[in-house]
Amino acid sequence: MPESQDVVIYGAGGHGRVVLDAALRVPGLRVVGVIDDASTLRGQRLLTTEILGDVSVLSEPRFRLCRVVVAIGDPASREAAAARVAAAGLGFAAIVHPTAFLAYGVSLGEGAMVLPMAVVHTGGSIGAHAIVNTGAIVEHDCRVGDYAHVAPGARLGGGVIVGRAALVGIGASILPGVRVGECAVVGVGAAVISDVRAGAVVGGSPARILKGS
Ligand SMILES: CC(C)(COP(=O)(O)OP(=O)(O)OC[C@H]1O[C@@H](n2cnc3c(N)ncnc32)[C@H](O)[C@@H]1OP(=O)(O)O)[C@@H](O)C(=O)NCCC(=O)NCCS
Numbered sequence: 078m079p080e081s082q083d084v085v086i087y088g089a090g091g092h093g094r095v096v097l098d099a100a101l102r103v104p105g106l107r108v109v110g111v112i113d114d115a116s117t118l119r120g121q122r123l124l125t126t127e128i129l130g131d132v133s134v135l136s137e138p139r140f141r142l143c144r145v146v147v148a149i150g151d152p153a154s155r156e157a158a159a160a161r162v163a164a165a166g167l168g169f170a171a172i173v174h175p176t177a178f179l180a181y182g183v184s185l186g187e188g189a190m191v192l193p194m195a196v197v198h199t200g201g202s203i204g205a206h207a208i209v210n211t212g213a214i215v216e217h218d219c220r221v222g223d224y225a226h227v228a229p230g231a232r233l234g235g236g237v238i239v240g241r242a243a244l245v246g247i248g249a250s251i252l253p254g255v256r257v258g259e260c261a262v263v264g265v266g267a268a269v270i271s272d273v274r275a276g277a278v279v280g281g282s283p284a285r286i287l288k289g290s
Pocket of ligand 1: 210228229245246247262263264265266267278279280281287
């Protein structure tokens with residue numbers, strides 16, 4: 078990245094506001110605006126920042142060198158929005174809140190978001206457009222897939238694998254080495270002690286299947 082990078086935040090909802098607040102605090106980033114699919118929001122403000130319109134504004138020459146952070150909580154919507162940005166020819170910026178701790182050598186995919194007080198320890202990899210939310214702990218050697226979400230206060234033991242677009246809910250804990258499959262959902266407060274199949278919804282302590290197989 079150049080010394081100062083212009084960024085646009087995509088998403089004016091609650092998660093968008095959290096990511097905007099983080100981006101405004103990152104040295105070397107200049108937030109030039111917010112976009113949202115709801116074109117009626119155009120001209121309003123999110124925190125201190127103007128909502129410029131919908132994704133079509135990105136085709137204007139003034140945004141040519143901008144990077145975008147897709148700050149939409151729902152993974153399917155986040156993926157669709159990222160595809161629209163890529164079609165407009167723009168790249169993505171990852172956001173790491175200044176109070177987050179990233180160990181040396183952690184790999185961070187494009188558009189990933191690591192929010193206040195989160196920890197990602199050594200050997201970790203965070204996928205493209207993934208979220209490590211407020212106060213989450215991702216211990217050593219974890220792999221968090223593209224579009225996955227480790228929600229506030231969730232804790233992953235060493236070597237946990239979280240599949241693409243999976244959600245580890247608020248305050249859930251995952252035993253070291255466990256795999257959470259693609260698009261699986263781990264409920265709020267769960268204690269996961271064995272692998273979770275793709276698409277399954279689990280909850281409780283120890284976690285049991287609530288939906289799926
Ligand atoms: C697990 C979860 C996805 C289930 O949601 P849902 O599909 O709407 O399910 P319901 O609320 O209809 O509950 C279905 C059953 O599961 C139980 N259940 C729901 N969430 C549970 C949880 N976290 N732990 C244990 N049991 C749970 C309910 O009590 C209910 O049981 P019953 O059928 O015996 O009455 C949801 O409760 C959850 O925890 N989501 C994570 C949210 C999150 O962390 N988001 C991040 C925001 S930043």
